Amino acid sequence: MRTTTPTRIRTRKTWPTALLAAALLATAGAGCAKEDDTAGTASTKPRTIKAVEGCDAKGWTDPSDLTADRAPARCDKGAPAPQKLPKKRKITVATGTAGAEYVAPLQMAVKKGEFAKEGLDVEVKVLPTPDALPLLAKGDIDAQWAAPEAAVMNGINGGFTIKWVAANYSPDPKSRSGLWVRLNDGQSATHVPMAGRKLGTMIGKGSVIAYPMSKALKKHGGGLDKVDFRQLGSADVLTALQNGGVDSAWLLDPVWRKVDGDKKYAFLGGQPLGEPLGGLLFGPNLLQDDPDAGVAFLRAYIRTVNTYFAGDYKKDPAFVTELAKLLKIEEPVLKSTPSLRMDWEIRSGTTDRLQAAYKEAGVAEGEAIPEKRAVDRKLYAEAVGHRP
Template identity: 25%
Template sequence: MSALKSVPSRGPGAARRRPARRRGRATAVAFLAVGLATVTACAGPSGASRTTAAESTPPACAPLAQREHVRIGVAEALSLGTPFQAAGGGWNDEQNLDVEMVVFPSTQEAVALVGVGQLDAAIGGMSANLFSAIDSGVDVRVVGGMGALDAANLPSGLFVRSDLVEDGSVRSVADLKGRSVAYSGTTGSPASWYVSLLLQQGGLALDDVRGTRLSYPDMPTALQNGQVDAAFVSSPFAAQVEEQGLGRRVGDHSVIAGHTNVGIVLGPNLLEQRSDVGCALVRANMRAAAQELTPGYSTRQEVVDAFVTYAHMPADLVRSTPEYLYSPTLDVRPETLQSMQEIFIAGGSLDLAAPLPYERVVDVPFHDAVVASIPST
């Protein structure tokens, strides 16, 4: 059973303090045991909801006339930074929003709740389950991306145990064949896609290694005690692996740079029933990306404070972790979604004859309407 906590957004003029943590409602927790597969099953035949995002009517995206409350699912990560900066930077207040952030151990669980209306939105990983749900008629769509990996200063990477590199057992990606490789989530998770891209350099696929599911905090210890041979480690734990000499990067990591495999996912609550509120929420996140999360953000005290207050991250960790790159309009690259689906299909975690079109996954009219509603500076 997953423990949840809600983090309220700071109102205008409120004292800066650490929000109290509380457990989520029992109904939400119970739903997580069922997962996105149940949401898909309940959706009816393929295409039961809007057939493509391109056929939806763009929202007007007018300013909200009154204060509105929304609940969004998040994970406390620097790559998912816009909701925390929208709260700390006052952008939610600007949009007349009270945003309740419900923190999940896995954002894939949050996406499932969006599909049945128990959450208004989620900042979640674009997994095989998400593509499958959309294909089956679940009314969820991606309306924006998050932080991308910077090729010049990667915060994540595939690390091989240092002793295996030093004794010559692993000299290249190809030498990982048959060895244990840890990554977050299951086959079909966003992290497994990154691993697949790197394994391809050695002519390997996920089936050629012994996949081990581990959380990011457990990976440094697993490398240190020899539990796994390699691991795809995300920030801030990648820095720990490098600083303590527990592992060394293997492969050309430029193949994963520039991609974001996490997005803002809306469901029926904000796509249709309250589309003006959905616009305001996405607009607040875009404003946060454009104003708070520009290069050098980790050196700005107000940005650090927002991560400390709303994502419960130590200040020194925010300052020392390599920065993610945020598009000011939170764009999602078509080639990213195409590659993810191709790899998931080939690996058997996504049962589709061919990748879904970009416009079926991303609500382009919605995204573009939000962008058009932001005043030029």
């Protein structure tokens, strides 16, 4: 665990796949796990789990519950209470963007001093996942606000001590962020033949979105291996769909609002309800060297969700104004989409389903790895006082 102030890292361009692979191999000696799937992570050693006031009743849900209307875990406002570490720790966490709504709990925890209450000095760096991943494996950064994307799973498969330790959100049922298609004359939205179609997306096949995209495509005779992917800039995806450059597109918040209600387009599906696909990744610093700081980080994050994002947070006009300013998003844009369902818990089998999609897309390397090598729920369980 580093205690010195890290040098400022500037945002860089995404590395080509070959260069990323070389970087991962070069750092392998610094963050490799032992042969045992869970050896080498301090969170696997016995730790004292104490009951946490305010989290007793609903601070934990069964990970196997995949129902769409599942109520996410919640503690009381202000819980779990801070437990300041005896010595201040410097934590560096990377995120691909500082302005997206799903990053709001991380940003709000910094702004409201929730990390500071735990004795943590948290610095947020903006870095693309491929740039941050080698730094996380080597221990040059402590955490990553990202997702178990193909590059992450391939890195773990190569021996890195990196685990998905907390989730971020699932969409509101009213959200229509996801796969949209332009209908041809006479086509019904209930069945749109997708095989051979051009699909525009700013997200590559190695993203976690491959999983829900695969589900949506297969309902309409397509699949990740049956469509023609066109990777486009964020400002070009909608334009290409509207002018015929692509037949379909994965539209994010709030872009889908531009076609919602237009009978020329149909929504085919988005992220599964009740199943988060991203969140926090920890490397060897917080898994092996200082799990106390890892639990403290998660305690602050979970407390922020319970205090500020427990329900429909966009019903509070003052909070929406504060959040828009924090994320540097125009307030009308922020209010144009429903609140996210913030959720720190990881569902069972998600990494299995993600890996199946990566294999279908041709971006998985090696055999699929078991969940226990990619996911660690022990730290957030400790933060809320859940005893297995």
